[in-house]
Amino acid sequence: MAPPNKDNLFGSKKQAAPAKANQLDSTVKEILASEQAMRARKTARLRELRLEKEASQPPPEPKTKAKRKTAKASEAAKSESEK
Template sequence: MAPNKDNLFGSKKQASLVKASQLDSTVRDILASEQTIREKKTARLRELRLQQEALLPPAEPKAKAKKKASKTSE
């Protein structure tokens, strides 16, 4: 194979594709770890909320307010 700029210095297209691939995989890893952290936090907060609700007495239903009669002026 005769030496040329592509096989001596590498193709710029290949280098950019490799960099893009590395960036893509890095971003996917970061997003996946953030999603895992978010899911763990949500589960922990849900569990704490359910424990807190279990300790509180059940809320009594509010009585309906009576409607006021409208006055008509004549």
């Protein structure tokens, strides 16, 4: 064992700025990759549940267009309500 001195008693020397930046970059990339993987799993699970729900429901009935009232019919309704 080496005799005690300030280097081996107080830890390693300060890291150089590029080394710190590389460490930070790799940590951030790991976090982002794990978040992206969790997001992809959640999306797949939700898609699967949605497809199961849609498959269990009966198909929706086709919508029919509502008949529009003609101008004369709406005027006659207004005049009757005014009386």
